[in-house]
Amino acid sequence: MNILAIDTSCDETAAAVTVGRKILSNVIYSQVLLHKKWGGVVPSLAKRAHEERIDDVIDQAIKSAHVAWKDIDAIAVTQGPGLAIALGVGIDKATELSHQYKKPLIGINHLEGHLYSAFAQNRNGNPKIEMKFPYLGMIISGGHTEFVLWKNHLEYELLGATLDDAAGEALDKAGKLLGLGYPAGAVIERLAEQAHNVDEYHFPRPMLRSGDLNFSFAGLKTSFYYFLKTISEEEKNKRLLYLASAFQEAVFDTICKKTEKAMEQTGVVNLVIGGGVTANKYLRKKMRKLTKKHKGTVHFPSIKILTGDNAAMIGIAAWKKAEKGYFLDSIDREPRMQISSLANSK
Amino acid sequence: MANNDELQRCIDILRHGGLIVAPSDTVYGLICDATNENAVKKLISVKNRPWGKPISVFTDGFNMIDTLVKTSDKEAILRTLLPGPFTIILPSKNKVCGLLESERNTLGIRLPIHKWINDLVHAYSKPLTATSANISGKSPHYEAQGFIDELSAEKKKLIDLVIDFGKLPRNKPSTIVDLSGETLQLLRQGDILPSAKHSYTSTSASETKKLGLYIAEKYSSLGIDKPVVFIVEGEMGAGKTVLAQGIGRYLGVANIISPTYVVYYEYKTHHESIRTFLHADLYNIENVDEFSHLGLEEYLKKGTVICIEWGNKAGPLFDSIKKTSHIVSIEILYKTETVRSITIKEIKE
Numbered sequence: 001m002n003i004l005a006i007d008t009s010c011d012e013t014a015a016a017v018t019v020g021r022k023i024l025s026n027v028i029y030s031q032v033l034l035h036k037k038w039g040g041v042v043p044s045l046a047k048r049a050h051e052e053r054i055d056d057v058i059d060q061a062i063k064s065a066h067v068a069w070k071d072i073d074a075i076a077v078t079q080g081p082g083l084a085i086a087l088g089v090g091i092d093k094a095t096e097l098s099h100q101y102k103k104p105l106i107g108i109n110h111l112e113g114h115l116y117s118a119f120a121q122n123r124n125g126n127p128k129i130e131m132k133f134p135y136l137g138m139i140i141s142g143g144h145t146e147f148v149l150w151k152n153h154l155e156y157e158l159l160g161a162t163l164d165d166a167a168g169e170a171l172d173k174a175g176k177l178l179g180l181g182y183p184a185g186a187v188i189e190r191l192a193e194q195a196h197n198v199d200e201y202h203f204p205r206p207m208l209r210s211g212d213l214n215f216s217f218a219g220l221k222t223s224f225y226y227f228l229k230t231i232s233e234e235e236k237n238k239r240l241l242y243l244a245s246a247f248q249e250a251v252f253d254t255i256c257k258k259t260e261k262a263m264e265q266t267g268v269v270n271l272v273i274g275g276g277v278t279a280n281k282y283l284r285k286k287m288r289k290l291t292k293k294h295k296g297t298v299h300f301p302s303i304k305i306l307t308g309d310n311a312a313m314i315g316i317a318a319w320k321k322a323e324k325g326y327f328l329d330s331i332d333r334e335p336r337m338q339i340s341s342l343a344n345s346k
Numbered sequence: 347m348a349n350n351d352e353l354q355r356c357i358d359i360l361r362h363g364g365l366i367v368a369p370s371d372t373v374y375g376l377i378c379d380a381t382n383e384n385a386v387k388k389l390i391s392v393k394n395r396p397w398g399k400p401i402s403v404f405t406d407g408f409n410m411i412d413t414l415v416k417t418s419d420k421e422a423i424l425r426t427l428l429p430g431p432f433t434i435i436l437p438s439k440n441k442v443c444g445l446l447e448s449e450r451n452t453l454g455i456r457l458p459i460h461k462w463i464n465d466l467v468h469a470y471s472k473p474l475t476a477t478s479a480n481i482s483g484k485s486p487h488y489e490a491q492g493f494i495d496e497l498s499a500e501k502k503k504l505i506d507l508v509i510d511f512g513k514l515p516r517n518k519p520s521t522i523v524d525l526s527g528e529t530l531q532l533l534r535q536g537d538i539l540p541s542a543k544h545s546y547t548s549t550s551a552s553e554t555k556k557l558g559l560y561i562a563e564k565y566s567s568l569g570i571d572k573p574v575v576f577i578v579e580g581e582m583g584a585g586k587t588v589l590a591q592g593i594g595r596y597l598g599v600a601n602i603i604s605p606t607y608v609v610y611y612e613y614k615t616h617h618e619s620i621r622t623f624l625h626a627d628l629y630n631i632e633n634v635d636e637f638s639h640l641g642l643e644e645y646l647k648k649g650t651v652i653c654i655e656w657g658n659k660a661g662p663l664f665d666s667i668k669k670t671s672h673i674v675s676i677e678i679l680y681k682t683e684t685v686r687s688i689t690i691k692e693i694k695e
Contacts, residue, residue, distance in 0.1 A: 010607075010608060047641065082608065083608040083609070083610075083611075084610075084611075084612040085641060142607045143607040143608060161603075162603055163603065164587050164588075164603055164604050165587075165603070165604045165606070166603070166604070166607060168607070169604060169606055169607050172607075173582070173606070173629075177582075182630070218583070218587060218588075218604065219583075221582065221583060222582065222583025223583075225581070225582045225583050226583065226683075335611050335612045335613070336601060336611055336612075336613060338601065
């Protein structure tokens with residue numbers, strides 16, 4: 001089944017054509033440059049930009065997949081979570097096309113997409129990683145930090161999530177405090193690497209003793225903010241590499257320790273991790289080390305474009321729903337949609 | 347909440363000097379007619395309460411309060427705190443049974459945010475006792491059955507009716523604020539600690555959250571005709587999102603996280619008159635021009651509660667918000683690592 005997928009959950013306008021796990025095309029028009037100036041995502045800008053780009057992005061996705069409209073079997077679109085008015089643009093377009101071309105409509109949770117990213121394949125079906133459920137799934141990005149028990153296709157159980165700030169958001173905020181601009185994750189990674197990832201400050205690791213699998217990065221951010229107030233601007237600039245490194249370490253160390261706890265609680269040692277922060281090579285290294293210790297495996301999105309928001313992952317997540325005929329007549333946007341098996345009911 | 351039959355039954359019992367175990371905004375309470383001396387005596391004996399210890403009363407509004415106590419120059423602060431989880435102590439006008447008053451001739455006044463109690467006091471149109479349903483010296487109850495189990499068979503007979511709301515949320519008993527002297531004094535600390543007019547002290551994130559819930563309860567009723575906008579200011583890490591989580595909890599929204607990344611999240615609520623909760627964070631907004639692109643004005647509709655963090659950046663938005671909405675300004679000041687001073691003011695034109 002050929003699926004046309006659309007994602008406008010935040011600041012990327014994305015469309016793709018997929019068949020099963022194979023990506024035939026994956027077009028992303030990023031608004032990051034547009035938003036960079038604003039230091040974040042600005043909702044109505046996002047909406048207007050999505051509206052201006054979406055037709056072109058879809059046309060291009062169809063063209064570069066070398067398919068025609070008659071070859072498309074279903075249209076999948078992100079229902080949530082995300083920015084309400086941005087989601088609306090994608091949903092409206094998908095609904096319109098579904099009526100126009102008489103194609104069934106599939107609603108996808110953006111987080112399902114991030115999980116399926118790790119198993120995406122190119123046109124030739126590579127890489128050939130066999131899916132062996134269950135997995136301990138994680139999404140680590142600017143808007144999300146979640147643990148999901150991925151029992152099988154379409155079967156998810158949310159195990160824990162951030163109670164306040166997401167991991168990527170914490171990194172972005174620390175970066176802003178250090179004067180590194182937006183988004184700051186990649187810059188922090190580079191600075192930390194120059195400091196050989198040492199941790200000379202030992203900022204607090206929140207929620208490690210909470211007993212559950214939830215995260216809270218607001219406290220870490222707060223303590224970093226008040227720490228920076230105690231040192232001079234000169235000191236801050238002199239110690240930039242080490243501050244960035246210690247902060248990143250506090251975030252990643254918390255994620256790793258919680259992951260270890262999740263592995264112990266669920267007995268599942270095979271991980272699937274998606275989301276923008278997985279572009280960080282140091283985090284990947286730490287996770288590989290962790291799973292090795294527990295004799296497990298870890299899968300990340302194979303190419304960089306799949307770590308961030310994209311539509312190919314939405315198409316792949318729609319694959320099993322399309323097979324089972326989980327189609328919808330209409331789709332409501334759900335800005336704070338939670339991942340669960342219920343999301344897959346008709 | 348209270349249906350008419352139940353209300354009528356309660357009124358009959360109260361009129362005949364009976365005792366009722368009933369839910370309240372804090373813990374389960376033991377209720378009787380505060381002007382009926384025999385009923386009050388019965389209540390004191392059920393509770394094993396030492397004679398001479400005062401007991402506060404539930405009222406249904408400021409008119410009733412005026413008939414019971416001398417408010418004089420305390421009117422303004424009284425109106426800031428009430429309704430809410432507070433017991434306010436003021437000089438008594440001796441209109442209730444004397445056993446409820448203190449030796450200094452003061453009376454504790456309650457005006458809770460609790461529809462069932464409010465409806466009952468209003469229908470009965472006399473003050474009712476507001477004491478926790480427990481044996482003196484023992485802890486209060488969040489489940490009605492817990493109190494009943496504590497009573498001897500003989501005392502059980504003195505209870506005429508139990509209104510069982512199941513398990514109540516674990517709110518502490520009310521904060522007791524003594525306004526009878528020159529300055530405001532706290533006699534017992536509940537969940538919300540006023541420190542001066544419009545000001546509260548929070549000593550933990552959980553208290554900040556409860557304060558959020560309290561102000562949401564207090565101001566959400568305004569949202570029926572116009573949107574209610576909470577503008578929250580405070581440094582990074584002051585607890586703005588924690589406060590927003592408290593507001594959300596009142597509206598039945600449990601999963602509130604930081605909206606910084608997307609600027610705002612829209613939530614469907616579980617509340618009878620407020621349908622939408624919008625939680626915005628303007629942290630990432632830097633230029634004035636951006637406000638025309640924000641689209642927040644589209645949400646300024648009745649039945650909506652909006653909480654805007656970093657509201658001090660909302661400058662240009664402020665005028666359009668002011669024209670259409672009720673505005674409550676909240677300022678969170680960092681005192682120590684855990685303590686915050688929180689100022690709450692309704693902004694009126």
